[in-house]
Amino acid sequence: MNTIEQTNAHIMQTYGRSDVVLDNGTGATIHDAGGKTFIDFGSGIGTASLGYCNQAWADAVCEQVRKIQHTSNLFYHEPQAKLAEKLCAMTGYEKMFFGNSGAEANECAIKLARKYSFDKYGKGRATIITLVNSFHGRTIATLSATGQDVFHNYFFPFVGDFRYAKANDIADLHEKLDDTVCAIMIEYVQGEGGVMALEQGFVDEIRRICDEKDILMIADEVQTGIGRTGKLLAGEHYGVQADVTTCAKGIGGGLPIGVCLANKKCADVLVKGTHGSTFGGNPVVCAGAVKVLEILDTPGVMEDIAKKAEWIRAELAKCSEVEAVTGLGFMIGITLKTKKAPDVLKACLDQGLLVLTAKDRVRLLPPLTITQAELEEGTKILKEVLEA
Numbered sequence: 037m038n039t040i041e042q043t044n045a046h047i048m049q050t051y052g053r054s055d056v057v058l059d060n061g062t063g064a065t066i067h068d069a070g071g072k073t074f075i076d077f078g079s080g081i082g083t084a085s086l087g088y089c090n091q092a093w094a095d096a097v098c099e100q101v102r103k104i105q106h107t108s109n110l111f112y113h114e115p116q117a118k119l120a121e122k123l124c125a126m127t128g129y130e131k132m133f134f135g136n137s138g139a140e141a142n143e144c145a146i147k148l149a150r151k152y153s154f155d156k157y158g159k160g161r162a163t164i165i166t167l168v169n170s171f172h173g174r175t176i177a178t179l180s181a182t183g184q185d186v187f188h189n190y191f192f193p194f195v196g197d198f199r200y201a202k203a204n205d206i207a208d209l210h211e212k213l214d215d216t217v218c219a220i221m222i223e224y225v226q227g228e229g230g231v232m233a234l235e236q237g238f239v240d241e242i243r244r245i246c247d248e249k250d251i252l253m254i255a256d257e258v259q260t261g262i263g264r265t266g267k268l269l270a271g272e273h274y275g276v277q278a279d280v281t282t283c284a285k286g287i288g289g290g291l292p293i294g295v296c297l298a299n300k301k302c303a304d305v306l307v308k309g310t311h312g313s314t315f316g317g318n319p320v321v322c323a324g325a326v327k328v329l330e331i332l333d334t335p336g337v338m339e340d341i342a343k344k345a346e347w348i349r350a351e352l353a354k355c356s357e358v359e360a361v362t363g364l365g366f367m368i369g370i371t372l373k374t375k376k377a378p379d380v381l382k383a384c385l386d387q388g389l390l391v392l393t394a395k396d397r398v399r400l401l402p403p404l405t406i407t408q409a410e411l412e413e414g415t416k417i418l419k420e421v422l423e424a
């Protein structure tokens with residue numbers, strides 16, 4: 037059996053995969069097992085943030101693998117400490133918890149918010165408001181947090197006390213608020229929900245309400261975080277710091293990690309015995325993540341990401357088939373006039389370009405370090421497909 041047959045025979049069929057067996061790559065260029073070359077505008081759903089096999093990242097990971105590949109969180113190790121210190125310095129957050137995925141980072145945020153409220157106010161303040169069309173993960177609690185009916189099937193009962201407010205609708209948000217609410221959880225740019233950025237006034241109102249009522253503002257920056265939007269955190273575009281921010285996807289540079297960051301107000305809510313993860317903060321993953329942050333912290337790098345993002349956004353906006361270009365920075369949604377997103381994905385694949393979709397949009401999450409040459413090559417293919 038070949039790889040596709042083996043996969044389909046033995047792995048639960050939970051994904052809509054393209055018939056491509058990816059084998060090796062460098063930067064934003066990746067090759068399949070048959071030697072066909074693709075420009076990758078998806079970077080493994082925003083995970084390979086430095087592209088494939090970035091030399092400095094690969095060296096840091098390989099060096100750590102040869103020292104200790106893992107130890108438990110019952111001991112200390114340098115890569116975890118270094119990553120935490122660097123992340124606090126770069127984001128202004130006070131403390132963090134390491135897990136292995138976006139869903140786990142959000143689980144941590146949900147637990148933290150409920151305990152923050154319980155510690156101060158006792159029972160009866162467990163409600164978390166999230167947004168319609170949000171996406172927060174695939175565990176039972178994060179599915180419950182996800183404000184999309186399509187995800188609320190089969191697995192009943194879901195976790196209670198989540199309420200969904202309409203994005204950018206301040207009146208609806210106020211309607212959902214009462215004395216039982218302990219947190220409001222948002223994505224600044226809804227990713228899986230269709231690459232839609234929140235409006236400034238809506239974000240400001242959430243921040244205001246949270247301060248006024250001692251409710252925690254949770255920003256799910258699993259997709260928007262760590263340079264994706266041309267800022268380290270997307271909250272910077274809004275001039276807002278959430279009380280709790282979760283990151284995952286791009287921070288590991290392609291290795292599994294989830295982080296729940298807490299500001300001073302709630303940094304010490306989760307204490308000994310209240311949360312944990314066997315693999316969370318793994319030394320190899322942390323060594324790679326430190327390299328990701330060091331590279332993003334190099335002068336000019338973030339500006340370069342923002343500039344490249346502006347370039348492709350302007351190019352796409354000129355395209356006759358493009359109705360609108362949504363999102364922020366290198367988190368790009370393309371609203372199509374006549375074509376269907378899955379057809380565009382398939383045609384791009386044939387022409388040597390990997391793209392993603394989100395709802396009825398084409399979605400792009402290029403590696404942050406993509407070269408201008410790779411960006412232009414991929415954009416040329418995409419425009420040809422869109423205008424065909």
Ligand SMILES: *Cc1c(COP(=O)(O)O)cnc(C)c1O
Binds near residue numbers: 284
């Ligand atoms: C991808 C994503 C998640 C889930 O992350 P996993 O690593 O798949 O658990 C959660 N929230 C947002 C906003 C995401 O984009």
